[in-house]
Amino acid sequence: MRLSKLRVEQFKQFRSGIELDHLDPGLNLFTGPNEAGKSTLVAAIRAAFFERHRSSNVDDLRPWGESGVAPTVMLEFELDGRFYRLTKSFLARKRCELLIDGERFEGDDAEERIKDLLGFQQPSRGASKAEHWGIPGLLWIRQGDAQEIRPAVEHATDQLRGALERSLGEVAASGGDELISRVEALRLELLTAATGKPRGEFERALKQRDALSTQLAELDEQISRYRQRVDELARLRAEHQRDQREAPSRALRERLEAAEDQLRQAHERQRRLADERLRAGQIEARIRLLRERLESFAAQRLAVDERRQALTLSTQALASANAELIAWRGRLEQVDRARRLSRDQLRQARQQASRAQLTQRIERLDDELDQRQRRLVQVETAGQRARQLTELRGSNAIEASEVEALRAEQARLRELEIERRAAATLLDFTLDEHGRIELDGEALEGQGERRLLGPATLRLPGLGVLRIIPGGANLSSLGARHRELSELHAERLAKLGVDSLHRAEACLVEQRELDSEARALEATLAALAPAGVEALREECAARRQERETLIRTLAELTTEAREPALDIAAVEAEDERLDGELREVDQALRQAQLRASRAQVQCDIDERELATAQAALEAPERTARLDAGHREEAEANAELATQLARIEALERKLEADQPDIIAQDVERLKRSVQQHERRFAERREAMTRLEVELESLGAQGLEERRAELARDLAQLTRRCDELERRARALDLLLERLRDKRQRLTQRLQAPLVHHLERYLRLLLPEARLELDEGLAPVSLTRPGAHGVEHGDFDQLSFGAREQMGVISRLAYADLLKEAGRPTLLILDDALVHADESRLAQMKRVLFDAATRHQLLIFSCHPEAWADLGVAERRIPDLVHAGQGASTRY
């Protein structure tokens, strides 16, 4: 197919029209900036082919803001040696006209022809969509769509495959795909596509079968229960009849009665035995009493002997106790004497010791008294001196500070005097020998000088009086201050009672000496009498008194001192020992006394008891009672023997009876009878229950229902088997068909792969592009840095996918061309993501493709395509004159 001319009018931004003429059969490059209308041209070509002229969904073809226009596209092209002109107008004037070598077709007819010619479809209504575009949709790459190849290929698969099959001739199965889809559909009726699990009718049948077989199992269970119950009923009836016939309960009852009778007799015997035993017990008790009495008679004689013997023993004990007592008394006296002696000695020793002590003490007191009295005298002397000092001190007390003030005042006065003298008016006079003047009453003669400290009157005899007043206030104020200070000084001296500073200083020195002495005295006093003089005096008095007391005590001591002195410690030890011994002996004596008195008491008791026993033994009625006792005992013994014989006989009988066993028999038989009767009743009840139950169950026609169910189940099972067989057959068939087809596809793809590789070699040497069954590129294999790389097509970079998209389309175009289909390639701003080297390779590819196909390339980068080997045509240059004027942007 070769497009030679394109004219567009009233179409989007081309209001007045644009015309592309003399198109090259190979490469055509159209350039222009953005919005120049490149894509609009492409849209015009698409609209001319794809959109129905009658379509009302093509408002977007209208120039903006204009109504009542008829967007029109006219195309001229040559195909298979024939000339075609297609003119299509939309909206305001809906028309389609096709000229084929001068033959004219119009409207739908024209559109049908074009459609078949180019291999696309048109929508029955509405705007044309991608799925209708077929081969043109694949080969006409829209802006930004180059990398999106799969959908475009899918929409053209049939045509591509048709082209492939045509090239392969008889290899493909006629309608194989249709057959496969038919088998798939049939299989889908029974099995899910993905997992091959039963679905639809098959699944329903299987479920129903399972449900039925569950129901059947339940019913079988019911029937089995029913049969068991029937058997149970038969068994119960048989037992019931046997019981009625054989009446075993009656026999049991008779045996029970006999056993009860036996038991009663045994109980009677047991009661009698108990009575007899009681009687025997009574007799035995009486015999015991009788024997005791006889024994007591015998005991009386024995008692007298015993008493006598006891008396002898106690008398002996008394005698020995008394002897012991006497011995202990002697010992006591002895010890007592020794002790009295030692006491006396002890007293003497002690007095002696006291005397020595007292004497010592008095001596010491004498010393102390003497010492203190001496100190007292010293203290008193010191006290007197201190008083003297105080007196001295008190009369002329001069403070050191006062003396200091005096000194300061005197110094100041001196200074003032010097100042006054300096400021005073000097009256220097030298009188004549007889000249005499009187200054303030003082007569002055000769030569001299006077300092006038104040106004002065100078009498010049004969001459009058000169009144001299020294100048300057200073002198008078100095005089005033001198006066003041002199008065103050005099006052202070008077107060201190001294006449001069010198005297005051002398007084202060004297006073300090006195103070020093007083302090020394105070220290002496503190040493002699730390607690004060009174305390010292009291100490003396106390000692004197104590001394007198001690002297008196000493005088009172009776014993005389003697020589040699007794050793008091030895005397005391001896005394203590004797004291201990005395206590021990005394204790022993008291024990002996106790024993003696006890022995005496025992002796008395024994004597009395012996007397009593002898009295009893010698009582007059004793013999008669003894005889009677012997007689009674013999009688009782005889009676007991008879009784025991009776008991033995009864016991033997009871042993034979075994009443406990009989009681057990009775219990056992009683229970048996009860059980039997209960069982009988229960069985009757169970039978009734079963009968009722079976009647109602039987009415349900269980087995007939089961039969029906089994029949349905069998039928369903057959159905399931059939479906399964069918499913398996379909599975097998589908698998085989697909397998074969897969292999065929691989063979089919070979020519396409061949074309692809031609371009790929230019772009990526040694790379290989794999195709999927739909003929779309699916993965790329190429040598990489780490061996062969294999990657999904979708994982490639955008640029690479774009390039692959373009070369795939070129390969499809080659394939279609070989199959005699029209090919026209349009690239609208494709390959914008290619880097320089890839773009260079792509240009080689495109140039190569253009030797077989017509290519329309639209780009806004004219410089990028400068080396394509074809002159660019700028779209703005092609727009009809007046376009600009009518454009209202």
Next chain:
Amino acid sequence: MIRLLHTADWQIGKPFGQFEPDEAVLLSEARFLAVERLAMLATEHQVDAVLVAGDVFDAQTVADKTLHRLFNALAGFPGPWVMIPGNHDAALAESVWRRAERLDALPANLHLCLRPEPLHLEAANLVVLPAPLTQRHTYQDLTDWFDLAATPEGALRIGLAHGSVEGILIEAIDSPNPIALDRADKARLDYLALGDWHGAKRIDARSWYAGTPEPDRFKANDAGRALLVELDAPGIEPRVTQLETGRYRWRQETRTLRVASDLDALLEWLGALGGDDVVALILEGSLDLAAHRRLEIALGQARGRARSLRVDTQALRLEPTVEDLDALAADGYVGEVIDELREQQGGSDGAVARDALALLAGLLDERREKRA
């Protein structure tokens, strides 16, 4: 002369699970119709009594409706019916018979022998010695007591029992409910009416199995009969006549298809099938696709005519010929698939391959017709 109609094994309520529901219903129905025919035959031959030797019912718990329906079917013969329970309807503690009694379904002219006691039919002066089964299975001979049973002088002694005569029936070895082979002789019976064996069978001159009056399985053993027994006097051998009572012909047929004429013969045989035929057909051998189509058509037609036609084609192979393939226009890889499937028919999953092949052929055929 005394005439008796001897029948057994009615198996009322029997399911026919292996059949389609509509067929099964008809086959069940046929059993009632057989009883009605028996009643008519009894009337027709003016018999003195109808002896039913057990297994009247196929199961103990049949629906009330079924019960009533059966006893109503007896109405065609007003004379005495004598019945014993068999192993399927044994007189257990609770049984179909008790229910029938409770439902008041038993007609007055029915003598139901639930206990081994002589039944004296005075009008005919014959005594029936019944051996009813009171358990489902028993291993003792319930006819023992016949030997010692006293009967009035001059009366016919007729035994009625259900079970396996020992030593005669191969299937009966070790089977329960045994009956001594010489029972008729030992018990001085004029006739022993037996049930349990579904075909009519003579044991000896006086002992017969009547068989079921309507066939119920694919077994060619003279099912579908009743016996007309004529007794002149005590001690004289009876005359036994077999009467046809069955309606449906049960057939099991195996055909091997090798050459074209085998198919022709089969088609002819199928063409002859009628509404009373119940057929199980097993096909073996191989067919080409054209023959397969012919067979399918013929089977379809036969199914429409026969009461039931079940065909087992597991062992049948499809061998498409070159002409078949041409006709199907199965070129390219589809042709390869056909070849593979054809070969695979001989393998382990041959049946699946055959089905797949048949399916493919069908689809291709369909396509061809569409194109044409």
